[in-house]
Amino acid sequence: SAVISQKPSRDICQRGTSLTIQCQVDSQVTMMFWYRQQPGQSLTLIATANQGSEATYESGFVIDKFPISRPNLTFSTLTVSNMSPEDSSIYLCSVEDYSGRTPNEQFFGPGTRLTVL
Amino acid sequence: SQKIEQNSEALNIQEGKTATLTCNYTNYSPAYLQWYRQDPGRGPVFLLLIRENEKEKRKERLKVTFDTTLKQSLFHITASQPADSATYLCALGKDSSYKLIFGSGTRLLVRP
Numbered sequence: 426s427a428v429i430s431q432k433p434s435r436d437i438c439q440r441g442t443s444l445t446i447q448c449q450v451d452s453q454v455t456m457m458f459w460y461r462q463q464p465g466q467s468l469t470l471i472a473t474a475n476q477g478s479e480a481t482y483e484s485g486f487v488i489d490k491f492p493i494s495r496p497n498l499t500f501s502t503l504t505v506s507n508m509s510p511e512d513s514s515i516y517l518c519s520v521e522d523y524s525g526r527t528p529n530e531q532f533f534g535p536g537t538r539l540t541v542l
Numbered sequence: 543s544q545k546i547e548q549n550s551e552a553l554n555i556q557e558g559k560t561a562t563l564t565c566n567y568t569n570y571s572p573a574y575l576q577w578y579r580q581d582p583g584r585g586p587v588f589l590l591l592i593r594e595n596e597k598e599k600r601k602e603r604l605k606v607t608f609d610t611t612l613k614q615s616l617f618h619i620t621a622s623q624p625a626d627s628a629t630y631l632c633a634l635g636k637d638s639s640y641k642l643i644f645g646s647g648t649r650l651l652v653r654p
Contacts, residue, residue: 456640467546467646517585521640530576531642533585
């Protein structure tokens with residue numbers, strides 16, 4: 426299993442500013458995922474980050490708003506840019522480490538609780 | 543578009559009883575279904591995976607069923623304990639994609 430840490434655990438930000446969230450994994454993984462979880466709602470996939478390539482964004486999410494870095498196989502960052510109160514949410518990173526086509530569970534970080542005033 | 547429904551109302555049961563949570567889906571044909579547990583302030587933790595060709599899967603006090611005709615999965619916790627109180631999420635996936643589609647979760651409260 427993978428152990429994932431995120432920084433910061435929570436933050437309160439002013440609208441118009443940006444926040445970068447860090448995700449560190451204790452082992453090398455191929456794929457890292459960034460999710461958003463708004464209160465009482467399901468996890469929504471923002472993007473998938475592979476090392477050495479551009480992140481793949483889901484419908485409704487764009488790179489200008491959520492730039493992602495993946496400099497190596499154990500680390501990724503997600504930036505929430507030009508924030509508005511609607512960006513208030515929990516942001517989670519996760520990893521899935523499997524070989525072949527057998528699906529495996531995803532391991533999640535503890536999340537970053539963001540409040541935008 | 544695909545939709546996953548989990549009961550948004552909390553399930554409140556007495557300790558020792560069996561908790562049964564439901565996950566229904568539409569406009570999707572998953573190859574497998576997963577259940578996760580999420581505690582407040584924490585990320586989800588994987589519990590069980592069941593594939594489309596499996597009817598039932600068990601792990602200790604947990605049992606999951608998967609009915610692809612009804613497009614439904616049931617998640618059972620037998621001999622429930624207050625420590626089982628959490629939000630339980632179902633997630634659907636396909637072998638052709640790494641993506642998981644999550645339901646919004648059902649909160650379980652087990653009274654001592």
